[in-house]
Ligand SMILES: Nc1ncnc2c1ncn2[C@@H]1O[C@H](COP(=O)(O)OP(=O)(O)OP(=O)(O)O)[C@@H](O)[C@H]1O
């Protein structure tokens with residue numbers, strides 16, 4: 733597989749497994765490409781095995797898995813997903829190869845929304861209290877609908893201004909593949925509601941702890957220069 737290269741102004745973000753770029757045919761969409769092995773970040777044995785299998789069975793790749801996960805959620809929850817999960821259109825053929833086409837989340841100023849990771853590690857106009865309240869709201873929504881979205885990492889959520897909510901900000905999930913692609917060999921926490929909810933609460937609490945730690949560190953850091 734040859735390396736995937738895009739002009740810098742088309743690249744929105746690099747994930748561990750995929751690159752997300754602007755869709756040249758639409759301002760409202762983005763394209764996700766699975767990276768060739770040498771462009772992916774290093775991972776542990778379990779993930780390496782998953783990648784090895786996906787190279788042999790494309791249906792196990794990140795894009796097909798995410799599309800199946802989105803379709804399953806869409807069939808079960810329909811309009812309840814609006815504002816919480818960004819829609820996936822399908823796999824499209826492009827000159828650079830197959831890509832997953834998704835609705836691009838924009839922030840209030842009309843620019844592509846930045847991930848929670850970028851807010852924590854680059855800059856953010858929000859406080860830890862505001863971002864933790866946005867996690868509370870997202871967690872409550874997952875629990876209300878019984879959605880086993882366990883990969884609540886800061887790269888899978890983008891941050892959007894929400895002036896009409898009490899905390900002024902909300903989170904939108906841009907990667908739902910973890911509802912199908914879990915770490916458990918026998919996915920009991922997907923099947924048993926009490927285990928699922930306990931795991932969701934643990935994951936949300938871990939994210940809030942990261943937010944508080946990270947933004948507290950920024951407050952304590954001496955000014956640059
Ligand atoms: N629909 C979207 N709207 C706006 N930004 C997006 C969208 N989809 C992805 N992104 C950006 O691309 C980044 C990576 O996306 P995604 O999580 O889907 O890739 P990934 O390879 O699965 O990453 P990882 O394996 O680390 O979870 C996100 O953090 C976000 O910044």
Ligand SMILES: [Mg+2]
Nearest residue numbers: 747887888907
């Ligand atoms: Mg992701």
